[in-house]
Amino acid sequence: MIQVEGLTKRYARHIAVDNISFSVDKGEIVGFLGPNGAGKTTTMRVLTCFMPPSDGTATVAGYDVFKKPMEVKRRIGYLPEAPPVYPEMSVRAYLAFVGRLKGIAGQDLKRRVDEVAERCAVADVRDRLISKLSKGYRQRVGLAQAIIHNPEVLILDEPTSGLDPKQINETRELIKNLAGEHTIILSTHILPEVEAICQKIVIINKGRIVATDSVENLTHRMRGSDAISLELETDGIAGQSDVQQRLESLSGVSKVLFKHATDHKLTFEVESLPGQSARADVARSVVNAGWNLFEMKSLSYSLEEVFLQLTGGSPDGDQQ
Amino acid sequence: MRNTWTICRRELYSYFVSPIAWVLLTVFAFLGGYFTYAASAFFVKDSLQSQMMGQSMPMNLNDRVIVPVLSNVAVIALFLLPLLAMRLFAEEKRQGTIELLVTSPVHDLEIILGKWLSAVLMYGALLLLILADFSFLFVYGNPDWKPVALGFVGLFLQGASILALCTFISTLTKNQIVAAAIGFALALILFVLSWATAFDSSGVAQVLSYISIVSHFDSFSRGVLDSKDFIFYLSMIFFGLFLTARSLESMRWRA
Numbered sequence: 001m002i003q004v005e006g007l008t009k010r011y012a013r014h015i016a017v018d019n020i021s022f023s024v025d026k027g028e029i030v031g032f033l034g035p036n037g038a039g040k041t042t043t044m045r046v047l048t049c050f051m052p053p054s055d056g057t058a059t060v061a062g063y064d065v066f067k068k069p070m071e072v073k074r075r076i077g078y079l080p081e082a083p084p085v086y087p088e089m090s091v092r093a094y095l096a097f098v099g100r101l102k103g104i105a106g107q108d109l110k111r112r113v114d115e116v117a118e119r120c121a122v123a124d125v126r127d128r129l130i131s132k133l134s135k136g137y138r139q140r141v142g143l144a145q146a147i148i149h150n151p152e153v154l155i156l157d158e159p160t161s162g163l164d165p166k167q168i169n170e171t172r173e174l175i176k177n178l179a180g181e182h183t184i185i186l187s188t189h190i191l192p193e194v195e196a197i198c199q200k201i202v203i204i205n206k207g208r209i210v211a212t213d214s215v216e217n218l219t220h221r222m223r224g225s226d227a228i229s230l231e232l233e234t235d236g237i238a239g240q241s242d243v244q245q246r247l248e249s250l251s252g253v254s255k256v257l258f259k260h261a262t263d264h265k266l267t268f269e270v271e272s273l274p275g276q277s278a279r280a281d282v283a284r285s286v287v288n289a290g291w292n293l294f295e296m297k298s299l300s301y302s303l304e305e306v307f308l309q310l311t312g313g314s315p316d317g318d319q320q
Numbered sequence: 321m322r323n324t325w326t327i328c329r330r331e332l333y334s335y336f337v338s339p340i341a342w343v344l345l346t347v348f349a350f351l352g353g354y355f356t357y358a359a360s361a362f363f364v365k366d367s368l369q370s371q372m373m374g375q376s377m378p379m380n381l382n383d384r385v386i387v388p389v390l391s392n393v394a395v396i397a398l399f400l401l402p403l404l405a406m407r408l409f410a411e412e413k414r415q416g417t418i419e420l421l422v423t424s425p426v427h428d429l430e431i432i433l434g435k436w437l438s439a440v441l442m443y444g445a446l447l448l449l450i451l452a453d454f455s456f457l458f459v460y461g462n463p464d465w466k467p468v469a470l471g472f473v474g475l476f477l478q479g480a481s482i483l484a485l486c487t488f489i490s491t492l493t494k495n496q497i498v499a500a501a502i503g504f505a506l507a508l509i510l511f512v513l514s515w516a517t518a519f520d521s522s523g524v525a526q527v528l529s530y531i532s533i534v535s536h537f538d539s540f541s542r543g544v545l546d547s548k549d550f551i552f553y554l555s556m557i558f559f560g561l562f563l564t565a566r567s568l569e570s571m572r573w574r575a
Contacts, residue, residue, distance in 0.1 A: 048423040073425040084420035088337045100326040101424040
């Protein structure tokens with residue numbers, strides 16, 4: 001649906017986006033992740049034909065953003081970081097205006113305005129002036145505006161920024177509901193958001209892509225091998241070193257690390273040999289020894305750690 | 321063209337929900353009414369005087385009332401029009417709604433024309449107030465309607481060209497006050513240029529005077545349709561809108 005190849009955006013003194021390439025398939029939700037100032041907004045602005053690229057190409061639904069901007073614009077719904085609303089208009093008048101701009105007319109227009117207002121949960125404030133609405137409502141009006149012409153591609157720039165936790169949840173639900181019929185690219189610097197909504201992530205830092213993959217693959221890949229955290233209680237005779245020895249003697253286990261002990265419970269970190277999973281053996285071994293197995297959970301890097309590793313800074317590193 | 325009208329309608333809506341339209345309508349109604357009243361009162365006094373002195377000087381409503389009022393209105397319009405055009409693009413840039421417009425399937429030209437047209441229509445509404453004042457002259461006297469009509473055409477063209485230039489200025493900044501101030505300065509310069517030939521008749525002075533927007537209005541108000549003036553205003557409008565288009569385009573490259 002979206003193909004970006006070698007996209008570069010140069011300014012007089014710096015490069016905002018440096019030779020990035022990625023593609024998005026139809027119906028996918030892709031998260032654009034990166035610290036502030038990484039080039040997320042710039043990339044989105046190129047995709048929405050707001051600004052032309054300095055180099056490289058981007059095609060949306062088969063149309064080049066530079067050569068066929070009208071065709072691209074017709075197929076894209078865009079929600080910039082600040083919802084582009086006119087405070088002096090009512091929600092209904094505003095949505096009707098945007099609908100007309102996007103080429104909807106007559107009876108269709110009225111129907112679509114009601115539909116998107118319902119869908120984005122702004123139907124109850126349809127006749128209020130936008131200037132009187134809270135930030136959460138404005139954001140949803142912005143979202144309603146983006147989907148009014150039922151575009152194939154939705155581009156959302158930080159759709160949950162500045163909202164309270166309840167509104168964030170509502171907005172995420174809404175975006176998830178939109179998936180399937182629309183191909184969605186959204187940008188964010190909030191990691192749990194990507195885990196919650198997206199199937200695929202593109203991590204971008206200082207204008208370059210540092211990773212593109214599905215959320216599971218990315219966390220998995222960073223880990224390399226299967227690792228589990230194990231909590232158990234011995235019979236009182238066997239000590240920490242006995243447990244460690246017994247576990248290390250198992251064939252699939254490469255490393256056993258003692259973490260800590262609370263009351264009579266011992267916690268270990270067990271790493272399998274690459275490509276194998278020793279979970280079943282470990283569990284059987286513990287039970288056969290007559291110990292109580294309390295907890296066994298898989299350890300994977302959180303996206304946060306992945307992100308830190310890839311960008312080499314704190315998640316909000318480039319913040320002013 | 322449908323898009324142009326969509327944008328124009330939204331702009332008109334914004335004019336009328338903000339104080340700016342009402343303030344300008346009030347100012348125009350008040351000043352236009354006062355000018356017409358003062359000129360007519362003077363005219364009446366003058367004609368009574370000449371009658372008493374036994375002179376049968378032909379008193380002409382067109383020359384004594386309509387031409388001076390139209391010239392006054394032309395000068396006032398010059399200075400009030402930047403207020404109409406200041407918000408056209410500056411406000412969109414400040415609110416971020418410009419991103420909505422330029423990422424919608426509309427051409428830049430449609431956006432520019434729609435916005436300029438809304439300001440021109442708004443100005444037309446202001447001129448209607450002056451026309452209402454003049455209607456009394458037609459009720460109680462019988463002025464020649466052709467110079468009046470031509471005078472309004474001139475006023476309209478002069479306003480449309482100022483508005484085109486001010487639309488361009490509005491694309492340069494996010495701040496409406498800055499846009500208005502620059503527009504005002506430009507209007508002042510264009511007005512003052514007409515004085516260039518007052519003491520000097522060299523070639524340079526004549527060129528400067530030609531560029532002045534007001535000097536082209538005089539012939540219209542006297543009821544003379546000179547194609548030179550007509551073309552001057554049209555090219556001014558084209559020039560202003562052309563600059564706007566280039567500025568909008570460069571904004572995209574720089575943004």
